[in-house]
Amino acid sequence: MYVGRDFTELSxxxxxxxxxxxxxxxxxxxxQMVPYLNSEGVTIHKEIxxxxxxxxxxxxxxxxxxxxxxIHYE
Numbered sequence: 001m002y003v004g005r006d007f008t009e010l011s012x013x014x015x016x017x018x019x020x021x022x023x024x025x026x027x028x029x030x031x032q033m034v035p036y037l038n039s040e041g042v043t044i045h046k047e048i049x050x051x052x053x054x055x056x057x058x059x060x061x062x063x064x065x066x067x068x069x070x071i072h073y074e
Contacts, residue, residue: 011044015051020058023048 002025010018010026030037030045037045052058 015047018048018051020055023052023055024058027052 004019004022004025005013007026010022015023027045027048030041030048033041034045
């Protein structure tokens with residue numbers, strides 16, 4: 001279960017200030033709803049994807065004992 005800031009708070013926060021977990025969580029949710037998004041939703045999703053790309057993606061370079069190679073938001 002996601003524990004973090006809700007979308008209302010994040011919508012007033014620049015994407016550069018979002019954590020990797022917040023980006024991953026809301027990207028996953030919006031990705032599931034792409035066929036149903038209006039133009040505003042598509043724009044928000046595109047901004048999230050662009051921020052993820054600006055950060056070089058959200059994958060860890062290597063897995064370790066404490067984390068895998070993907071960001072887990074749950």
